[in-house]
Amino acid sequence: MPTAVNETDAVTSEHSEPAVPASRPPTLQDVADRAGFSRALVSIVIRGVPGASEATRQRVLEVADQLGYRPDGRARLLAAGRSKLIGVTLGLDNPFHSDVAEGIYQAAEASGYQVVLSAVTASRTAQQAVETLLGYRCEAAVLVGPLVPVASLLALTERLPVVVVGQSARSRAADVVRVPAAVGLGLAVDHLVSLGHRRITHVDGGRAPGAVERRTGFTSAMRRHGLAGTATIVRGGGDEEAGAAAARELVDGGLPTAVITYNDACAVGLLDMFVRLGVTVPGDVSVVGYDDSKVARLSYLRLTTVSQDGRRLAAVAVERLIERLDRQPDGRRATSELKREVLVPPRLVVRATTAAVRQPG
Amino acid sequence: MPTAVNETDAVTSEHSEPAVPASRPPTLQDVADRAGFSRALVSIVIRGVPGASEATRQRVLEVADQLGYRPDGRARLLAAGRSKLIGVTLGLDNPFHSDVAEGIYQAAEASGYQVVLSAVTASRTAQQAVETLLGYRCEAAVLVGPLVPVASLLALTERLPVVVVGQSARSRAADVVRVPAAVGLGLAVDHLVSLGHRRITHVDGGRAPGAVERRTGFTSAMRRHGLAGTATIVRGGGDEEAGAAAARELVDGGLPTAVITYNDACAVGLLDMFVRLGVTVPGDVSVVGYDDSKVARLSYLRLTTVSQDGRRLAAVAVERLIERLDRQPDGRRATSELKREVLVPPRLVVRATTAAVRQPG
DNA sequence: TTGAAAGCGCTAACAA
DNA sequence: TTGTTAGCGCTTTCAA
Numbered sequence: 063m064p065t066a067v068n069e070t071d072a073v074t075s076e077h078s079e080p081a082v083p084a085s086r087p088p089t090l091q092d093v094a095d096r097a098g099f100s101r102a103l104v105s106i107v108i109r110g111v112p113g114a115s116e117a118t119r120q121r122v123l124e125v126a127d128q129l130g131y132r133p134d135g136r137a138r139l140l141a142a143g144r145s146k147l148i149g150v151t152l153g154l155d156n157p158f159h160s161d162v163a164e165g166i167y168q169a170a171e172a173s174g175y176q177v178v179l180s181a182v183t184a185s186r187t188a189q190q191a192v193e194t195l196l197g198y199r200c201e202a203a204v205l206v207g208p209l210v211p212v213a214s215l216l217a218l219t220e221r222l223p224v225v226v227v228g229q230s231a232r233s234r235a236a237d238v239v240r241v242p243a244a245v246g247l248g249l250a251v252d253h254l255v256s257l258g259h260r261r262i263t264h265v266d267g268g269r270a271p272g273a274v275e276r277r278t279g280f281t282s283a284m285r286r287h288g289l290a291g292t293a294t295i296v297r298g299g300g301d302e303e304a305g306a307a308a309a310r311e312l313v314d315g316g317l318p319t320a321v322i323t324y325n326d327a328c329a330v331g332l333l334d335m336f337v338r339l340g341v342t343v344p345g346d347v348s349v350v351g352y353d354d355s356k357v358a359r360l361s362y363l364r365l366t367t368v369s370q371d372g373r374r375l376a377a378v379a380v381e382r383l384i385e386r387l388d389r390q391p392d393g394r395r396a397t398s399e400l401k402r403e404v405l406v407p408p409r410l411v412v413r414a415t416t417a418a419v420r421q422p423g
Numbered sequence: 424m425p426t427a428v429n430e431t432d433a434v435t436s437e438h439s440e441p442a443v444p445a446s447r448p449p450t451l452q453d454v455a456d457r458a459g460f461s462r463a464l465v466s467i468v469i470r471g472v473p474g475a476s477e478a479t480r481q482r483v484l485e486v487a488d489q490l491g492y493r494p495d496g497r498a499r500l501l502a503a504g505r506s507k508l509i510g511v512t513l514g515l516d517n518p519f520h521s522d523v524a525e526g527i528y529q530a531a532e533a534s535g536y537q538v539v540l541s542a543v544t545a546s547r548t549a550q551q552a553v554e555t556l557l558g559y560r561c562e563a564a565v566l567v568g569p570l571v572p573v574a575s576l577l578a579l580t581e582r583l584p585v586v587v588v589g590q591s592a593r594s595r596a597a598d599v600v601r602v603p604a605a606v607g608l609g610l611a612v613d614h615l616v617s618l619g620h621r622r623i624t625h626v627d628g629g630r631a632p633g634a635v636e637r638r639t640g641f642t643s644a645m646r647r648h649g650l651a652g653t654a655t656i657v658r659g660g661g662d663e664e665a666g667a668a669a670a671r672e673l674v675d676g677g678l679p680t681a682v683i684t685y686n687d688a689c690a691v692g693l694l695d696m697f698v699r700l701g702v703t704v705p706g707d708v709s710v711v712g713y714d715d716s717k718v719a720r721l722s723y724l725r726l727t728t729v730s731q732d733g734r735r736l737a738a739v740a741v742e743r744l745i746e747r748l749d750r751q752p753d754g755r756r757a758t759s760e761l762k763r764e765v766l767v768p769p770r771l772v773v774r775a776t777t778a779a780v781r782q783p784g
Numbered sequence: 785t786t787g788a789a790a791g792c793g794c795t796a797a798c799a800a
Numbered sequence: 801t802t803g804t805t806a807g808c809g810c811t812t813t814c815a816a
Contacts, residue, residue, distance in 0.1 A: 087557075132577075136501055157516050197493055303722055337695070338723065360692065
């Protein structure tokens with residue numbers, strides 16, 4: 063096993079720069095000097111704006127490349143007065159968040175904006191994540207997921223345009239781009255009902271974000287079909303563990319013909335426990351998840367699920383933000399503007415865990 | 424369903440700043456003016472360095488808070504000549520990466536460094552992620568995971584201290600902090616052998632990152648126990664799909680008494696398929712995963728697995744980086760220094776998927 | 785303990 | 801098409 067190569071001791075070194083020189087990243091000035099132009103002109107070339115001759119452009123680019131010049135983002139902001147930076151807070155281990163983040167990168171970069179990520183983790187609060195973003199002087203922020211408490215949300219929206227993605231903010235202070243969960247649950251219920259199911263159970267999300275809306279969405283969809291009497295809800299949660307527990311409970315208490323879970327992870331736990339308990343899917347019971355995450359697509363699961371398109375949500379969010387920024391180019395509060403909620407409809411992805419009911423009723 | 428509130432048209436607005444004033448984030452100057460001190464003094468207070476009286480400190484802090492002042496990270500860098508910024512590239516949907524990222528936040532912030540994340544996604548290459556980091560003028564970078572091609576790694580290490588976390592870099596240009604996978608596989612094999620297993624199969628990672636080392640680790644551990652003859656390897660991969668496929672193959676071709684998978688995800692797929700095929704674990708076959716990810720802890724899986732402590736890896740990586748930075752305070756190349764590989768040993772977490780073999784041999 | 789002045793790397797008028 | 805001149809918000813000598 064390799065061991066630490068000794069490199070301690072007083073190597074406080076007199077030795078002048080060895081082999082590779084570069085000790086300070088090259089600046090615009092360096093490029094200008096080397097190319098024999100003014101900084102301003104070089105700046106024009108680097109930014110790709112009109113105002114330099116083709117020859118100059120060539121030469122500058124050549125030198126810049128040669129020097130490995132890379133504009134200093136910070137200095138840029140400082141001078142330009144705007145950062146073209148969109149800050150994003152997100153959870154790191156949530157596939158849906160990842161999807162959204164990817165979408166944000168794409169949309170933002172396509173519009174000439176940069177993205178900076180600030181993670182919310184077990185030991186890093188949403189508050190901290192937001193603070194960081196503010197320190198970067200982002201012009202706008204996208205908040206993904208369940209993260210920010212109302213108070214900091216308010217504080218944030220006072221400073222810059224904010225859009226919350228993926229769930230309804232508890233305040234009207236920020237724009238929201240999300241999937242109407244009620245519609246998603248409605249889709250799931252419609253699908254099951256069309257297969258002849260009537261005794262349908264919702265394994266809910268407990269206190270997980272968005273659980274309430276999915277729960278009420280389920281209830282009202284069932285009512286709409288005149289099935290309020292055969293609709294049941296059992297306590298679940300956002301992970302496999304919760305799904306497995308719910309499966310046990312259902313098997314003990316009498317199976318419905320179909321189950322709709324709070325999300326895919328929960329469905330996975332449920333399915334797994336069903337298999338262990340000898341319950342076949344979709345033979346004995348149909349199962350519908352929510353999220354269309356990667357697991358739902360696994361060939362041995364092929365989970366029917368409600369898909370919320372994270373990329374699309376992200377694209378809409380960024381579009382919204384940029385629209386605001388363009389209208390209010392100082393990049394700050396658009397105080398008087400009305401906040402808006404944009405709803406991106408979900409889609410039902412039918413796979414192999416749902417089938418026509420055996421004994422209808 | 425709420426619909427877009429109309430806010431288009433020529434609202435190009437003459438109306439002067441309404442209700443909430445703040446249109447520009449408060450600056451040091453603002454605080455200084457309001458508190459009646461010079462910028463320099465306020466700066467001292469804000470940075471928390473000695474040089475101001477307690478009274479002044481109080482007053483300044485009070486005003487700063489009142490104004491919602493927040494230092495401008497960019498300007499700070501510019502002026503200070505250093506950013507105290509550590510850049511991190513990572514994949515977004517990898518639990519191990521998330522763990523490491525969390526560890527980096529903790530370690531860095533404890534040492535007064537900030538962290539900026541740059542994601543590698545399907546549509547955003549490692550190259551791009553690194554470019555971004557450079558643009559932020561990070562003083563150092565942590566590369567998590569399988570990401571950066573050797574060429575860009577080289578380019579990067581020429582500019583700043585870099586440490587690769589979680590896998591061996593294909594070059595000696597950067598420091599590496601990782602878990603010796605061979606040791607991990609050794610642990611797994613030792614455990615199984617001590618339970619009487621001899622016919623052990625490794626479901627490998629195929630071309631997934633680090634798969635080679637785990638594979639050879641398996642082979643040599645088996646040889647060490649004189650079990651080269653009963654060791655088999657079947658093709659797997661890094662996700663549940665691959666595990667499920669491997670399970671089918673094993674059931675068809677004759678089960679070993681134990682299986683060690685490339686990672687937990689693969690183990691999950693394997694376990695699931697085993698259940699479906701009527702193979703009991705650990706009754707018919709023992710299973711060991713790798714990663715100790717969240718799923719491994721699920722109550723209905725309780726997967727025995729090799730744990731690589733992401734937080735610890737992160738802590739070591741950051742420590743390493745800061746050490747270099749302190750030695751080379753201009754923040755750039757430590758050209759002459761030897762690169763180092765730090766190995767953080769894995770741990771075997773024994774849960775419920777392994778048991779003594781039924782029919783030894 | 786406090787303040788004045790210079791400048792970090794860049795952009796944005798403006799003049800030439 | 802090019803160069804000049806000011807800063808952006810902050811830190812950092814250096815004097816007071």
